[in-house]
Amino acid sequence: MGLFSRSKPKIKIQTTKKDGYSGWLKCVDCNEMIHANELSKNYSVCPKCGYHYRLSAEERIALLSDEGTFELMFDDIRSEDPLTFQDTEPYGERLTKAMENTGRTEAVLVGPCLIGGQKAALGVMDFNFMGGSMGSVVGERLTLLIEYAIKKKLPVVIVSTSGGARMQESIFSLMQMAKTSAALAKLEEVGLPFISILTNPTTGGVTASFASLGDIIIAEPKALICFAGPRVIEQTIGQKLPEGAQKSEFLLNHGMIDCIVKRHDLKDTVSEMLELLVNKQK
Template sequence: MNWINNVVRPKIQRVFTKKSTTPDNLWHKCPSCGEMIFHRDLDAAMRVCPNCDHHMRLGTKERFASLFDNDEYQTISIDAVALDPLKFRDQKKYPDRLKEARAKTGREDAVTVAHGPLDGVETVIAVEDFSFMGGSLGMAAGEAIIRGAETALEKKLPYILLTAAGGARMQEGILSLMQMPRTTVALQLLREAGLPFIVVLTDPTTGGVLASYAMLGDVHIAEPKALIGFSGRRVIEQTIREKLPEDFQSAEFQFDHGMVDMIVHRHKLKDTLARLIRLMTHRPRSARQQNANVPMAVATQRAP
């Protein structure tokens, strides 16, 4: 028996059952150290834990705001693709899953492309959002990456891609896997045109994404402690029948084995990208870099 509902008088019930008007998401717990962080402090730190420096996942809007000057950019429209070419259904219909992901993120698909100034240099930037169906590579995501490469070719601009994906989208079957060679061809055209293509590997970057465009950059940057690998740890251990190192598939492990050129803290990412694109496009240092006495040479290094 519910004592409040069945015994206490109605006027008194309202005292017990009155709902709190305080939002329940004002504090966030760091998944690494357990520190409780006020939401405004976490946003100001670009979702980097001030206690242990753990890099939490960042959304598309926040990524663009952290890279484009004064948050000024224009998104690039992407051609529509077939909604459900295979009529796929598991526990839910594929169109229903897409509808839920679009409502949750406010985005049409996992990859969004925009162009605008990065430290005064017009740049095309594509962001893969893990919150949209695990950042999975499907036809729309492949089309977005290709459209970004085409825009960079048309405008003669550098192209930066920030990856975060669990792999190919199983609901699109072979059509999702076809995006791997399609994006490879588009990026090869960039290379032939002598335009920079820089990849920033964020947590996590796995599967078919890592096996295609995520490893085709002129420079590969990773965020600290990001998971970077093709297959899952357990699958590999069961296949080779060996115990893998504790830091296996971490950004630091990939750096030590030559798969990543540098590991850069999120707070230093914009400055690093600005130096790289100015170096690769033979542009002089910006006034901001000169005032800060930032060297043009970029050394391969780990983040502190």
């Protein structure tokens, strides 16, 4: 082998500590070492700095709903490929991979439940399924949930985390912005409340539609909430955005959201708000 070999060097990547105790990771926010078990027991919140890591839809449901009360609905509605769309791979194959990787059929789970004893219609998005993108099925499930809430006279709670509209469905995806917004307008007409919970990240067409229409809009700490990301905006306007722009704290100061609630307090806060809002309608 020559001195300047082009073969890849054999570099050993250490995945565990030298004492053989695995599971440690470095926090992306404070760079402190934390153990995965400790993080899991703390609702996926860094115990050192309070950084909120993403949760799956099932973890969100377990966090918010009373144990055993969530009833999954409309799971039989599945995405199709109306445009026969293909970029680096066919859309149908992307959907199949997303289903296999997540074990679910779409980027949102919906159904009735109890939240601290309060009846509610709950929708939870999942970033793990194609970046939580809103396709026609996501919009349809949320709309059906809202219509179910109107029929059963329930308040609606939706937890958003999304990269925006699903580009593989083009106009079909963009139509969901109008559809979900129209459904929420009907909810308002009958005097039922809608609590919108924004988590990291909530962007694009989701932010531009139902996520911003809550009677009360809650955000988790340091969540990215925007239509277009900071890099896109900076490239467009040719200016640097203010420090922390498009994060929860910045948006609270500028009136786009109503409050920031830490994950540990989220269920109790939502339950109290539901009790106040529902009793107000009686």
